[in-house]
Amino acid sequence: MHDQCTLEDVRRALDFLDRADERDIWIKVGMAIKSEFGDDGFDLWDCWSQGADNYNCASVKSSWKSFKAGGGIGIGTLFSLARECGFVFERRALTAEEKQQSAQERVARERRRALDTERQAAEEAAWSERIAVIAQSIWANLKPMGRSPYLGRKKVKAYGLRFFSGPLLLVERGNEVKMLTDWTKIKPIFDMPKEERERQDIKIQFFKKKHAALPLMDIDGKIWNLQVLTENSKTFLRHGRKSGLFYWIGKPDPGKPLILVEGYATGASIREATTIGERYECPVVVCFDCGNLMSVAMQLRERYSEQHMVFAADDDCGTEGNPGITKATEAAKAVGGGVWIPSLNGELEKVA
Incomplete structure (x- = not known):
């Protein structure tokens, strides 16, 4: 029409x-x-x-x-x-000439749209690589020990996380991102009125002591992005890649199932719940959101073809369509895994 x-x-x-x-x-x-x-x-x-x-x-x-x-x-x-x-x-109703002109305009529009899509994909790939370098640099300079209000509130341990020991400001302008750690250079950016930052197209992300971080890695272990746990929330480095990336809590073990979860706190809780002394610890895969479960699961199935997978689903009963359980179930069916809804008395539902 x-x-x-x-x-x-x-x-x-x-x-x-x-x-x-x-x-x-x-x-x-x-x-x-x-x-x-x-x-x-x-x-x-x-x-x-x-x-x-x-x-x-x-x-x-x-x-x-x-x-x-x-x-x-x-x-x-x-x-x-x-x-x-x-x-x-x-x-x-159009004349034959108008129909021909309309068809030509549509072809031209589709061509421009294809070029826009191609350009946008190239820009996103460039940003992904740019942010990967920054994420790797930040990760290398974080401390292996520290305190985190977020972890304290969630009552979970820091499995491989690292901590900021001082301020870090990421300043984005155009296609460049600078990292500032010297407060004398950070303060002028903070003092700049919001309207002036917007006028100059400056965007910032600020991290500080007691913030914790975990890396987003691909199947080969390359770090592409970071998730930072602030006092009350979670955030990623802007423009960084997330699709298909994950974080290991523990290492894969042929004798134990891989447990896939959405968020770190859930993963850490399950890691602790499956620990009996030093004898039994299930490897956990943090996928960061329910929309990422399928992509991660397919990669893991290809790499660990015989490994059993269990999806510890978030029960989003208050959200239309319950995406936590829906996405976990879809991914489980695709790789022959099971769905575990921790809130339902520990019951495990095998869906494929």
């Missing part, structure tokens, strides 16, 4: 949508426009975004950059949202 849509159709649809201050709608509209028109659609989305009371130019640019041209949300999503507000997608 929308194969002949134009930017003018998008502009008319946006005139019916007065919901730019609703983040979910705002994101969907941006993704839909970029999916169909690539970077040619940015100005329209930006102009529409300015109707929101919380409009932020830097946030608009950053979010647009993160959208993937040709991604999962198509232009039909935008028109569907607009129809709910009274928009009618008008399409008159």
